[in-house]
Amino acid sequence: MELRPNCECCGKDLPPHATDANICTYECTFCDACVTDRLGGVCPNCGGNLERRPIRTALQLARHPASTERVVRAQCP
Known part of the structure; x- marks a missing residue:
């Protein structure tokens, strides 16, 4: 899992420790506010549902660091 930033x-x-991060099956990443207020719980990229992103422990992060590549959609509903 990438853990997009x-x-x-x-x-x-x-x-990585954010409790308000949500992902779809393709790891598209959105905050709680956008999921609720703009997206209606549906990923605008794939149409799938968005669920709470798991938290990776410090030990796991040391072994498998989070991504630093930022992704921003040109348009968001």
Whole structure:
């Protein structure tokens, strides 16, 4: 899992320990506010549902670091 560093809709930072990060099956990443207020719980990229992203422990992060590549959609509903 990549653990992308930001919301693809609003750009909000979502570090690996963020409790308000949501992902779809393709790991598209969005914050709680965008999922609720703009996306209706549906990924705008694949049409799948969005679920809470799991938290990776410090030991796991040391072995498998989070991604630093930011992804932002050109348009978000």
